[in-house]
Structures are given as structure tokens and as C-alpha cells.
Amino acid sequence: MYSVFVKEIRSFLSSLIAYVVIIVFLMAIGLFMWVFPGYNVFDGGYANMDSLFSIAPWVFIFLISAITMRSFSEEKKSGTIELLTTKPLTDWQIVLAKYFASIVLVLFSLIPTIIFYVSVYKLSNPVGNLDTGAIMGSYIGLFFLGAVYASIGIFASAVTDNQIVSFLVSMFLCFFLYQAFSLLSDFKLFGSYDRLIEWFSIETHYKNISVGVVDSRDVLYFISVIVIFLWGSKTVFGSRKW
Amino acid sequence: MSIIVENLSKHYGTQKAVDAISFEAKAGQVLGFLGPNGAGKSTTMKMLTCYIPPTSGTATVCGFSIIDKPLEVRKLIGYLPELNPLYTDMFVREYLRFMAQIHGLGKGAKKRCEEMISNVGLTPEAHKKIGQLSKGYKQRVGLAQSMLHNPKVLILDEPTSGLDPNQIVDIRNLIKEIGRDRTVILSTHIMQEVQAMCDRVIIINQGKIVADDKTENLGKQEIEEYIIIVEFGKEINAELLKKISGVKSITALPNNQYRLICDKDIREQINKTAYENNMNLLGLSLEKQKLEDVFKTLTKKTDKDV
Numbered sequence: 001m002y003s004v005f006v007k008e009i010r011s012f013l014s015s016l017i018a019y020v021v022i023i024v025f026l027m028a029i030g031l032f033m034w035v036f037p038g039y040n041v042f043d044g045g046y047a048n049m050d051s052l053f054s055i056a057p058w059v060f061i062f063l064i065s066a067i068t069m070r071s072f073s074e075e076k077k078s079g080t081i082e083l084l085t086t087k088p089l090t091d092w093q094i095v096l097a098k099y100f101a102s103i104v105l106v107l108f109s110l111i112p113t114i115i116f117y118v119s120v121y122k123l124s125n126p127v128g129n130l131d132t133g134a135i136m137g138s139y140i141g142l143f144f145l146g147a148v149y150a151s152i153g154i155f156a157s158a159v160t161d162n163q164i165v166s167f168l169v170s171m172f173l174c175f176f177l178y179q180a181f182s183l184l185s186d187f188k189l190f191g192s193y194d195r196l197i198e199w200f201s202i203e204t205h206y207k208n209i210s211v212g213v214v215d216s217r218d219v220l221y222f223i224s225v226i227v228i229f230l231w232g233s234k235t236v237f238g239s240r241k242w
Numbered sequence: 243m244s245i246i247v248e249n250l251s252k253h254y255g256t257q258k259a260v261d262a263i264s265f266e267a268k269a270g271q272v273l274g275f276l277g278p279n280g281a282g283k284s285t286t287m288k289m290l291t292c293y294i295p296p297t298s299g300t301a302t303v304c305g306f307s308i309i310d311k312p313l314e315v316r317k318l319i320g321y322l323p324e325l326n327p328l329y330t331d332m333f334v335r336e337y338l339r340f341m342a343q344i345h346g347l348g349k350g351a352k353k354r355c356e357e358m359i360s361n362v363g364l365t366p367e368a369h370k371k372i373g374q375l376s377k378g379y380k381q382r383v384g385l386a387q388s389m390l391h392n393p394k395v396l397i398l399d400e401p402t403s404g405l406d407p408n409q410i411v412d413i414r415n416l417i418k419e420i421g422r423d424r425t426v427i428l429s430t431h432i433m434q435e436v437q438a439m440c441d442r443v444i445i446i447n448q449g450k451i452v453a454d455d456k457t458e459n460l461g462k463q464e465i466e467e468y469i470i471i472v473e474f475g476k477e478i479n480a481e482l483l484k485k486i487s488g489v490k491s492i493t494a495l496p497n498n499q500y501r502l503i504c505d506k507d508i509r510e511q512i513n514k515t516a517y518e519n520n521m522n523l524l525g526l527s528l529e530k531q532k533l534e535d536v537f538k539t540l541t542k543k544t545d546k547d548v
Contacts, residue, residue: 003343007329015331079327083387086291087344088317241295 001093004084008071008101017070018105021063025109028059033116047124048131052116053138053210057178057203060106060142060149065170067105068153069163071098072237076161085240095234099154106146110139134212141209144222148202149174151229158233177225178202244269244395244425245290249299251449252285259285261449262299267442269394272421274440274457275429278541282449283429284324287397290427291321303395317345320393322401326384330373334364334383337372338390345391358386363412377404385413389420396420398428402435414439433537447541460536468507469529474498475522482519486511499525 012018032039032055039051075081084094117135124130149170156170157163181201185194198204202225205218245267252260260282267273275283288294290301292312300307306314329337335355342351359368362382367375372383381404388396401417402410417426417439430436436443436457443460445453453460472483480492483500488508493501502512509526516523 003340006343007332007340010336011329011331078330079323079325080329081327082288082293082323083321083327086293086316086319086321086323087341088313088346089344090313240293 001089001097004089004094004097005101008098009104012067012101012105017067018108021067021105022109022112025059025063026112029055029113030116041120041123047120047129049116049120049135049138052113053142056142057145057206060146061171061174061178063109064102064106064146064149065153065156065167065174068098068102068150068157069167069170070157071102071154072157072233073161073163073166077163091234091238095154095158095230095237099150099230099233102150102154103147106150107143110142110146131212134210137212137214138210140214141206141218144209144219145178145202145206148177148222148225148229151226151233152177155229155233155236158236178206243267244304245301245427247286247290247299247301250286250289250296250301251298252282252289252294253297258449260289260296263446263449263451264299265444265451265454267425267427269425270421270423271442272418272426272428272440274436274443275427275446276431276433276436276443276537277429277446278431281446281541283446284399286446287321287324287399287427287429291319291397292316317391318394320388320391320396322384322388322398324399326381328372328380328383331371333371334359334368334375337383338386341387342390347391354390355386358390361389361416362386363409378406378409381405382409382413385416394424396424396426398426400430401428402430402432410435445537445540452540453536468504470502470504470507470509470512471495471525471527471529472500472502472512472516472523473525474500474516475524478519478521482515482521483512486515 029052033049033051034040034042037043039055041047041049041051044051072081075084085091120130121128152173153166153170156173157166159169160166177200179201182198182203185198185201188194190197199221202222205221208215208218243266245265247266248264249262250260250264251258251262263282263286275286277283285294289296290303290308292308292315295309300309302308303315304318306318308315329340332340338355338358339351342355347354359365362385364379364382364386367379372380375383381401385398385401388398396417398417402413405413414435417428420426421439421441428439440457443453443455443457444451445460475498477498480494480500483489483492483502486508488504488506488511490503490505492503495501502508507528509528512526513523515521
């Protein structure tokens, strides 16, 4: 499994995808945080990173879908999947190796934003006057969010051998899970069930963690969604045998 | 017996891609799979390598069932899929190292990869990306990959496709060499290849085995007519040849050659006739029935049955 994981990382690095994703992510986030009027830190007047954490989930929808769209689709199209599945590897090993490789890429794109944190830290008056706890929590939330998106992306990629279809399906599912449920609950159509419906949306849990409170219920939610989609990927991937 | 196949079937809807075939293969034998397009060769190989499960029936590889112990089977098998899929954005060495790691070769991986690169004649191209290689070299990468971990069973789906004649000879020798103490199953639709490489041939048509025999025996089968080619030094009267008993038909070939189809071996009589009529006989040869003909008769026969 480790060898497949290394191979995935290498293919990200050699095919430019990794660089493009990281650069686009940092550029988009950087522009919102420092340049665009109405969003930037200076206009806000508060030493915080709220603009980063409110924009990142949307940027991730595109970028993580782009990272994961080829993971199974391309192998299916080029037939290398036959090579991989006739090696002594289980389906779980292949799915997990691809999943963890995507997660590592998500981590790599998050790490450079520490520069933004340091900048805000230095800019604040007095220096260091910012809510580090909330920012830490937001980072953890963002990482979980990325991990969920990656599992959705892997699933979408396992469903089809067409990268574009995989990309679109993944974006739709990510958006749907991120906000659709909380939007639905805003209609207040279901009375006491509204809270339950809202509970299904990633946004609710992401915002909970962003406050700086890492609640085990939120973590459990993220982990269960990841497990569900990875299990789904494994099932779809194994469906060649049906 | 390293491979035992029992009543293996694969159905796609109502189509029977492989229809209850059974055979055995033992170590030290190169087994050729021969058949027209869509006969079920690749499907059988895919089932043996645990890529797709059979609809019914079983097979074991070195005692491990392909249904219950797929991981063990995959460890023992080296497989070259039909269209030789490769990661085109990887370098040759990188790719082989990756495959070696999957097989858990560990520290020996580097040495083994270099060994395989020189064995299949990849040395001059080994620093390139796989996508940049020509088809023949890609094929060699595929072959190197399948033999990396010294598999007990080697399954090659059309191993020599895309190779030039010199490469084909090299690869054939390599496969024969490996086949000496291992089991090799290869599929092809080139007859000469079977004659050159295989100890045993299985001819398969429409999912069924129509012949399973040693390569040399298969050529001897069901000779119903003898074909004799005669060559003369000058023009002759073909009527004289027709008179010989046993001759069924005569076709004139260029340069005073004639092709006789007879129901028995009449070379002696021809010689006699030529001598008596002063026909200046230069050549006289009996054409052996080729594997091609056996293949044609066997596969056509089953077509009629269906």
C-alpha cells in the first residue's frame, strides 16, 4: 500500500497538478485575504483570518475535485487498473493509498498559509493580539473539510472513467454536502426536524470547530462521512467483479 | 500441477465468452493459447489472474484457488495484460521499482530491476519516460514488469505484438528460457509463434477448447490429403501426371512447378513416370500439413456445429 501511496504522490508532483493546485489555492486565498476590498484584513480592521476560513471551503470544492478526478478515472481509461488489481493488493489498499495521497496534497496546500497567520500576528496591535485558539480550530476544521472532500472526490472518480464527469460529480456532491442541507433547513419547512437536517451539512460542523471548540461529535461526523464515501468507493471499485 | 482449471465459465448476459473449459498446466511447460478473435483467450487469462471472477467453475494456481485466495494467486503470477497498459508519465526505472516494491522485493529491488532491464534489452532506453518509448520498447517494459518477481506462473497475453522480427526472436528465447522451470501461458494468433515457443497448444474457439495437444502432435492430426510439389526442368505434358493413380487434382504453378493433391503418398510413382517419359525432374517434395490448416479445420468445424 505504501508503494502505491508513494507512486500517487510522485505522479502528482511530476504531472504539475500538485503545483497548479497549491499555487491556485494560495493565490485565491491570498487575494481574498489581502487585496479584494470588503474581504481583506485591513478593511475588516480586526486581526483575524475569517476571510481565509470562509473562502477556503469554496476554493477547495474546485481544487480537491481537480486533484482527485483522475485517481481512478485515468487508471480505468488507460487500463492500468488491470495491472494494479492483478498485483498482490487488496481493493482497500488501493483506495486508501489514493485517498491518503490526496490528503497529503491538501495538507501541503494548507501549510504555506501559516505565512498568512504570521503576517496577521505581526500586524495586530499590540503584536500577537489574535485568537490563536480559534485559528487552530479553524485549521483543524479546514483539514477535516478537505479530508471529506477528498473522499467524495475519490468516490466520484471511482464511479466513472471520464475525468470531466468525475470532476463535475465531485463538485456537485461537495457543494451539496457542504451547504445544501443547511440551506434546506433555512426554509423552516420541517418544524422540529430542521435542526436534524442542518446537522447533515458540513458547514454546520465546520463552523462549530472554527470557533475553536473541537467537539468529538463534529469529529465523529467528519470521520463517518469519510468512511461512508471511502466504503462507497471501495464498493464501486470492486463492482468490476459483479 | 501448477494450474488446474475445472469447468471455468464466464457469461456476459447470454453470451458465453468462456464455456466450461478445463485444462491443466505443469511447470516447465510453455502453453500456447490459440484462437480467433473473441474466442475467450483473454477472458480466461483475466479469470486466472483474478481480475474478473468466473461465472461458474474453479481454477487453482499452485494449489491456491482463484476464488478464495486471490491475493496468494496474484503473488505467484506475473501478468502481461492484452494491451500492455503502462503509466506513461513514469520513467522506466521508476516504474519497475514501483512494481518491485508492490511485490515486496525490498532491498533486492534495484538489482533485480537492472537485471530485468538488461534481460529484455531495455538498457539503451532505460533512462526515458515510458510515454516516449516506441511500441516495441513499451512491450519490453511490460514483459520486464511481469517477470520482475520471478513468478512461478507467467501469463502473457500476446507478448510479441508490436515487436520487430529481431526483438521477437529475443523475446521468444527469453520466454522459452523462463519456461524451463516455470509455467508459462501465452496467447497469440500467430501460428509460427506457437510452433517456435510452445510445448503444448490449446486451441479455443467460441469459448470452448477444440484441441489440446503437444505442438508436434497437432501438426500430424487428421491428414486426409497429401500435397506434393513437383518441379521440372522443362515444360511437360500435365496429362501424364494426371494418369498416376491417387492424384485428385493438379494446379500449375510458375516455373514448371505443379501442385498435386493426392489421397496417398505417390512420390515414388511420380519419380517413375518422370523417368520413363524423360521429364527432367528437378524437385519433389511433400508438404506437411501446417498448424494453420489444423487451426482452420478445427475452428471452422465448431462454427458449423453452432
